[in-house]
Amino acid sequence: MYLLFPGRHQLLTNFQFNYLYRIIQAGLSQETDANGQLLGNDFGPIDAIIFAVTSANHSHTRRNPLPFHLRVLQLEDFSDDLPVPAYMYGIDEVGVLENFADYTIKRIRHESDGMFDLTPQNTVVVCSTPVMNMYEKLDFRVLPAELLDRQTQQFVTGLPWDLVEYIAKAGDAWLTDRYVLEHMHPASYSLWKKYKLGEKVQMLFRDRIISDDGDITTTRDYNSYVRQMDDIAELKFKETAPYIRPGRIGDIGCAVGSWIRLACQQDLLHESDFYGIEVARHLFDICQQRKHNGEFGNPFVFFAQKNAVTGLVYEKNSMHTINTSSLTHEIESYGSREDLLTFIRNRYEELATGGIWINRDVVGPDNPDEEVVLVLTKEDGRNDDWEREITNRDELSAYLQGLSTYARFLRFARDFRHKENEALHYELLSTEEHKSNLQLSLRNAMEFLLKKDYTDNWQSEMHEKFCFWTYADWEKEMSKAGFSILPQSHAYQNDWIVKNRFTGKAELFSKTTDGLKPLDFPVTHMLFLAEKRIL
Template sequence: MVTAFQVAYLGDLLAGKVVDTAGEPVTCAPDARVVWALTSATHSGTRRNPVPAHRREAMVETVTTRAGLPSLVVPVADVPPSPRFAHTVLATCELVLGEALTPAETVVACSTPDVAALYAAEGFRIAAVEAGDPRDPVRPWDVLERMVAGDDAWRALAHPDAVAFYERYRLDEHVRLVHTDPTVQDDGDLTETRDYTTYTAAFDDASDRKWAQVAPHVRPGRVVDLGCAAGGLLERAAKDPRLAESDLYGVDVSRHLVAEAEHRRAQGVFANPNVFFAQRNLLLGPVFPDRSVDTTTTIALTHEISSYGRGRDDLELLAARIFAHTRPGGVWINSDVLGPADPERVVDLVLDGDAAVPPRDLSGLPRAEAAAHVAALSPAARLVQFARDFPALSGAAVEVEWVEVGQVRSVARTPLRTAMEYLYTRDYTDSWLSECHERFCDMTGDDWRALLEGVGFELEPGSGPWRNDWFVENRLRVGAALRDPVTGAPVEWPDTHVLTVARRPLAPVATAG
């Protein structure tokens, strides 16, 4: 945001009407210019930086041109907090402008004391902007917060041309949506504890298999992959000859993942030129017009929506939004993990190792250290850690009664839902705390049928639960077994996944009476 106070202050600064923080007048040359350091230019769509850099740059150019304020704009990449921040900005300015900004010929206008101190340490004089005015004028972020709160006073505090710019591009609506998203962290992600390198690699590795599963059901036209991650599924879709004339859209709530997808597109990864990516949250409002999408895919997404939001209520909202944007005859293809059909059945989960290991508080540890600790635990000891972390992070109950076998606690008597939640989660050690926030067993096959039919979809033949036997043999069964607590007989592994192809019915054909 550019405020009316800022523009007036900078005009006074150029006119020699301002003193620096030492009380000395600042005298500017007649041809002096304002350099706007547009920080975090590679970061957008978050509460910290809701407006993308190209919009911010255009707003600054618009406001300063109309105000007669000679200016240059320098985008500066997003960097972590650092004592070298001022050096980073100055080095970027020199690279972009082709000349160094030196203390002899530059004054820094900055109202944030900690940041101003970094420039002062480099020898620059500081003009304190809002911080130096006894009237304590509002800062730009205060104006944004008023906008988000619905206080129309923001229009009088922002520069008039900034207000017009916001309205022209409906940025006020965008900022309000970003700030009020209840599921996303300040930096634009569901969680702060996810290892995105591992996460992206896992999605990419599975993309061939996932595309083979959903491809037969895709209707050409406008194809939307919700929860697209870094675009692995769309990379496969872009190679499909049936979709050569289709427009392919990837939508994800994560800033990190959309940025990686855009990077891949710039590298020429996608064979179809009509591939587009957007950082959006469909729960906050429609992304596409009604009846405009032929195919929507959601792969391993719905359990995250349920986990980080309001459970089934958010899944119902998602289904209603997808139904609304689907053309008659179009489809929503959903594939995800699934809760067991009989979740409250008590089973004995027989695990390798000994549960006589106390759990550890991992919340304050670096991610790598937490991952190494969990990875070193036996299956039984890891369940002990899970029983501590999963309820605290996911809000779900964990009921475990340990049964000693000889001198070893290795049998957990527990509802089947808890057993499956643990087994689905236990191998994701790289992002353990992130995964313990996610519930995989909120929905059964019957739940999905009721939800989809409830919003108006019809299920295509073959939709429903299924068991991934490779997953059972290579993941669930490793170091673990299910037994009946009464008879000791093996318990059959439940269905692990669901695939639903939900079609919006064709509009009825009117007939003459």
């Protein structure tokens, strides 16, 4: 007979050990299942316990802070004093799967090379969460562990995850906290202490930017996002390549690793080490797969899933080049101004003397508060039905693409930063058959023009601010952090965007006593080169 114990197993408790020890020693006959029914004499003595470690491919997130190998280490230590052998098998996260229990059983059979073919006749499941329903559908009997009453969801003691959350709030005192010491099994305690996992969990839980599963936003279509990143990777690399300094090279917000892949092909950087940092789990997984496929050529390419806002991601004074592209505006958008300032200071700390931070991103116009007239065409789509609520991403994208530029502005003005309670102010001056005239700040005009074509990820883009700082603002804040700004730094207008997305769709004018005066479109992007010099 086997005991199957599925779970993420981020932390193990004394209750779990005592519960398993008692069952193994005393047998199953006097145990009651999750429905209060005695198991009786249908099952023989326990020969082994099998830990199914779910979400094995996830780590460094609030939901799964520990990587699989550390979870296995603590399970091995935990099991040493159990009177039967224990086996650990990783079960990858596969999204919402109604037959996840069946998937788990099949994975264990596969990973064990057929040594364990678990059936309701030879296995009893240990589970205190609603996951038990899946196993019961397969006719497995389930031992409830901490669960006291299935209907009221009462527990005889706290669940392991409750203890994780407790440690997340306990601060530095968690190592000597009486509640922790009474409930946390020594195998977990020693591992968490050795690898400073309490501090890691606390960092992840106080992180306001990333979601529980390690993403900045949960509304982004990563398939289209990855395609976009790869499509423009070469352009970004060519713009930044002349300024890369050999040695330890980091790419923060590395997406799918395209910039690093191109850098690895440069003879000048052949002896360099590359360190990609990506907070979004989907993109980090792709980076790891690309490395496994040998796409980078250089064996000294390393990826980590970390958040560069909360703290340092590289050792102090260690990096010769740090690259960021289209990242800093996301910190301002999903976090706060203080988060962005912290991010800037962290990069200064990480650079070695003489090191360079290359930051390529969108930027606001030089005179963002100037009131301008924005003239938008009504001839390139529908001008009504712009307020329809659509939750499906693909349907919403198709719907938005059918709107005219003017109607899309109306939708934008309603949706932009709405969840953040930030209203976009504008005035409709006039509307004609073919166009409409709006008065608004140049900053808000450019926010719309730069985002209006991102219909694939509209819900995500509506959170993001592009024009919060001018180039002069960047110069001031970077200098405050200690950086020296290289003269090659500059703001510029992306000619392709102007030609393909602005021209024929929108015009800008200033109001003068003589009427409307045409305005050129302002700068849209910047290349910022910040060096850490000897003071």
